[in-house]
Amino acid sequence: MAAGSIEELALADWLETTARTELLRFTTAGSVDDGKSTLIGRLLYDSKGVYEDQLASVRKATRNLTTGGLDLSLLTDGLRAEREQGITIDVAYRYFSTPRRKFIIADTPGHEQYTRNMVTGASTADLAIVLIDARYGVLPQSRRHAFLASLLGIPHLAVAVNKMDLVDFSEAVFDEIREAFTAFAQRLGPRDIQFIPLSALAGDNVVRRSDRMPWYHGPSLLEHLEAVPIASDRNLADLRFPVQYVIRPDLNFRGLAGQLVSGVLRTGDEVTVLPGGQSSRVKQIVTLDGALEEAFAPMSVTVCLENELDVSRGDMLAHAGNLPHSARSLEATMVWMSDRPLDPHRPYLLKHTTQTVQARVREIRHRVDIGTLEPSPAAQLQLNEIGVVAIEAQRPLFFDLYRRNRATGGFIWIDPITNETVGAGMITGGVAAADQRDSAVTPAERRERHGHAPAIILTDGDEDVARLLERRLFDRGCQVYLAPGDADERVLRALFAYGMVAIVVRTSAETAARLSDIAVRMVSGEDRNLAVEDLVQRLTYIPRPSAAENLEGDGI
């Protein structure tokens, strides 16, 4: 059909509508047998995102991998090596759009050995699709995917219960899977989860709602992807503007170029420049399209300050009343991505926002089993393992906790000899203030003496649960204390520094926010006893002292 036959009005309308569509990034994880590639192929195919000639070359390459018709998975399996092995070995990015949204899929393989790829794909995603084969239910692999999605801070989870056609579209099967998954997911903390029964091969509930599952009244997968609200996921509360580059075309102009990773910045705002701590006002927010009154995350802009300050790459602008944490010692969850294990004796490079600093791991606190979430002792971290580590950097980092701010809470870990990216870290806490003071006793020594790590536990207000927890911990030999409701931040921090477990039944939102670097929330959910047991297990677990434990001092 000739282009001229589209009415001008319809076209203008389309341009107008499309100009307003939002971007949704999602990740999928699953292995060959889950039908993940088929699901993506189905989304692309049914949403008309597949170009005709690419279809033609799929027809050429299909080697009877499915019975009859087209093997949709070949649309997504790209590289030769993969085609030879019949598995997806790397993160592949796919694009499609509907009139409501544009989608970027980070398609990752699901095997255990590919944790690194899954984590890579998940790092920027708004939503994760966890695929479950209806015939087999919630397998360790499904749990692994959900855990990684949670670890990487993906706010929305869509659980696609696939191959419903092979279980006669049974509501009972679907319900059973939903209950099993929900029970597990409670341990991951609250998040938005949508369960969708579907058949990727036959197309049921992928793009269009299926009439073969009349008991299901929810959206199809695509409908869900189009409607899930993501605007409020962004952190617009905390202004963080890492300076990337200084633009200085002549002596009269000095602009700080960067991307607002969170928050809102207005002309005239008073800002603090870190690390120096100087104050200034925003004179102008410059773009090629004109000056802005206001910029918000994730815009890339150029900021001119009123004072001539010596600001350079690696510095950060924040509002005076809302500064990020600043510390050289931090605790982080680290995903190890290299064949060579993490060596706590070696210096590495840590890249965080726009600064790169020398850093080392002072201690591997423990490893986390990504299937069961159980901690276990570790002297090393191997490829695809995840551990909680204490890090010391040569210079202070300006950070927020990862769960509050993915951009200022995440970092990559680089081997300075091979130059490879060997790890990815999510900051879970600044090491408590006492840790950085000149104390004659190290936190590791205190942990060994007490037989457990320190903790501040914020419960959801249920005194019975708090008392039960105190009793159980006490019986296990813990230094534990049910703190009064009006205990202030300093008292709680002192208890923590001493190595105690303090339980707080109810505290103000403000105190809770200020303690966010060291406190853990207890979500009791439906089964209190289970939740308490779970927490007791975690707190009384003592990792074997690692070689790093004895390394003290500032030698990096």
Add this chain to the structure above:
Amino acid sequence: MRRTLTHLESLEAESIHILREVAAEFQRPVMLYSIGKDSSVMVRLAQKAFYPGRIPFPLLHIDTTYKFREMVEFRDRFCGEIGARLLVHTNTRAIEDGANPFRLGTQKCCGLLKTRALLDALAEGGFDAAFGGARRDEEKSRAKERVYSFRDAFGQWDPRNQRPELWNLFNARINKGESIRVFPLSNWTELDVWHYIHLENIPIVPLYFAKERPMVVRGEMLIPVEHDIPLLPGEQPRMVMCRMRSLGCTPCTGAIRSEADTVPKIIAEMIQFRRSERENRVIDHDQEGSMEVKKREGYF
């Protein structure tokens, strides 16, 4: 007040971030400028990234001498207007030795006049980072390409040994002689590019717009009559209303029949019948997985 970005605004912000990271972290970046629509968008993003300063790196055009005349004219005018520093490199030795697509076949010709020329130009200029306008939606092997694509000292790509890329943190560490190819448009689709050209009013080569042009009609393909293309028995050039969907060398760039002579009409045409733009570039059909083979060798 609206505090959400549209998908194009998000892509723009991401691309600007990438451009600035490279300018800040590399010693000698360069931008590969192919004169095509993607290059035009990439240059506009670079202008935005460093405004009111100038683009702090040169543009590099690999001239095979088989480009359309209109492309070269556009290149010189456009770069002059925006005040960009333009470098042009040709593998003159290969051309003196008689390299041409009709004699060598497209695969070998591309290897010498594009890949070899590019690697030589990057080595001669001592460039440690080179921007390219490639998009992940173009072709399957591109879908797995990183934003920062590491190349060894021979300029080659190893798909099994790519650095993981998380959040917007890019690893810019390289040893001497190694380099990084950077793709700021990784997450753009062809439609995004056209849409952006429309909204931003970005100048592009007139070959993209439909017009009556002399063409050789060979099977489904329309091949432009330029650079003395050898005709098969019985072939006669004729005037065809057509346009180019992507621009390469004339012998390898097919045209499509079209009446779309404005950007909105091109967009309308795309919505109506979607065909991957690379279908009309002969080189990718040489062998199964041919883009991957070229990329391993050092092609963009």
